[in-house]
Amino acid sequence: MIFTEGNRGFRAYTSKHLDGLLGKAGFDAEARLRAAAVATVLPFRTNAYVVDELIDWSAVPDDPIYRLVFPQDDMLPAADVARLAGLLRDSAPAARVNAAANEVRRRLNPHPAGQLALNVPKVDAEPVPGMQHKYPETVLFFPKQGQTCHAYCTYCFRWAQFIGDADLKFASGDVDSLVRYLEAHPEVTSVLFTGGDPMIMGESVLRRYLEPLLALPQIESIRIGTKSLAYWPGRFVTDPDADATLRLFEEVVAAGKNLAFMAHFSHPRELEPPVVAEAVRRVRNTGAVIRTQAPLIRSINDDAGTWAEMWRRQSTLGMIPYYMFVERDTGPQDYFAVPLARGYELFRDAYAQVSGVCRTVRGPSMSATPGKVCVDGVAEIAGQRVFVLHLIQAREPELVGRPFFARYDPRAVWLDDLRPAFADRFPFDPAVPVARLSA
Structure with missing residues (x-):
């Protein structure tokens, strides 16, 4: 042991x-x-x-x-x-x-810094590294001490963060700039700490990032993207600063903030050890909410029964199934990607196997440049077979929730593989000649 x-x-x-x-x-x-x-x-x-x-x-x-x-x-x-x-x-x-x-x-496929470079926040007209403001109400922050993980997933779309090339790093330790930016942007109500894995940080370092946000009335939720519950649950049970970390979480909740753990579980096996249940219990007892998410990964979890089992177990432990993602268009995507049509079938079949308490989950969703694009199904409309899609989240808020259509392509694995149906362009695309879209 x-x-x-x-x-x-x-x-x-x-x-x-x-x-x-x-x-x-x-x-x-x-x-x-x-x-x-x-x-x-x-x-x-x-x-x-x-x-x-x-x-x-x-x-x-x-x-x-x-x-x-x-x-x-x-x-x-x-x-x-x-x-x-x-x-x-x-x-x-x-x-x-x-x-x-x-x-x-x-x-290899495009480095994710392409997306991170979009909508980079500025403080006093200077770009702030390690911060991204993609959606009006949400800021992402990449703490520099959290740019590694307890273990790396072979499919990780942020693989380039971990190869030791300083030019590819996207991180910041400047908490003061984060606070100043938030004060200047009252529309931001949620901050997501991501990486790497922020929970690789000890309590004293994590506190330096979280504590300053507690005094900002506009901040309603603080999210932490982490796979620590799967790869190192002892972080919340037996680590020397486990109790201190949980007390910090209690302080966040006591300050009136929604503390959301965006927990990454890729397979039911990760939920089996008893220490995971104990870690989940201890985190939830602080008042934090644990939401679960993972990508659909060929050869690892591309099976409806696997997802249904995972969602049921998560729900039993008190966690909230949240997202099934589509494997991102970076790194070894060709190795891990599941076609969108197959991904939708797997999601639908898994969804049909669980009760309503698990049906909080959404997907399959592509976290693409325009926003989070969800594949709602495949339909035949006016004699044409199409994907039915909508934006769960978008850079342009007026596009959220509005259905749109793409020509059915059984080989498509990402948004860039799709072509509009019944229109010259997708709602989020700039006006371009039809000839370019059909090229």
Whole structure:
């Protein structure tokens, strides 16, 4: 057992441990080399809790939690894996390996900083790094001490935050600028702390970010995006500052703020250990609300029964199912993405298996540049098969909740793959020539 009273007991595993972990699991030298090749491009980090408590090593490489955190050699093009593996086999200089890895990274899907660069807030006419104001009522803040996680998900759309390139970092430690910006923008009522994982921070650091917001009357809710309940539930049970962290949560609630944990659970296995139920109980006892979300991930949770089981278990523990997301258009999207048509079928079939208390969940939803686009279904209208969609959230608030249509495409996996139906453009698109839309 890795949890010990008064001792955090946290042990991280990184790429330098990868060969040893896979060797103990029985992988041969060539398989370990190919995994190491992928890990030169995509970041690898896990911990003893995930390795010892969540992964069924008798079922690897098909075990879903193993696939969730360990690199697979088919995540990248075979030629790239072969080249990188050859460099590692030949003990090439680190600079040469890094240069080859960077070439592969540049060919991956768009880096999420493209979205983060939109609507960057300014204080005294100067852009504030690590902050995003995408929707009128909500500001996202990326605390610089929270730009890692207890373990990395292999599908993570923020993978570029973790590869050690300072130019790709999007984070800030300037709480004063955040407060000044909020004071200048009374329309903002909600602040979302995200990363990385803000709960990687200790209580004293987390307090520096949360406490100043408690004096702002306009702030109604504070949200924390985190996977700590799945990857390190001891953060709220046995860590030395677990009790102090929970007292901080109580202070937030006592100040009249809605404290929302946006908890990331990707598979029912993550909910099985008893320590998870205890962590959830302790967080909820502070008055915080726990809402759950995860993307639909091929080879990990692309099964309706898996989602239904996950939502029911979450509801039993007192959490609120919130979102099923579509895998983002970054990183190894081709490996993990599920077509939108199939994603809708999975959501519908899972939704049909649960009671009304679980039907708070929404999806499948794409967190795209215009906003959160939800696939409501597939229909035939005027002889044309179409996707029915709406914006759950939008940069332009007047578009929220209004249905629109896209031509049915069974291969489409993201908003950019879709074309408008019954119109020259989508509601959020600027007016452009029809010829361009149909190109």
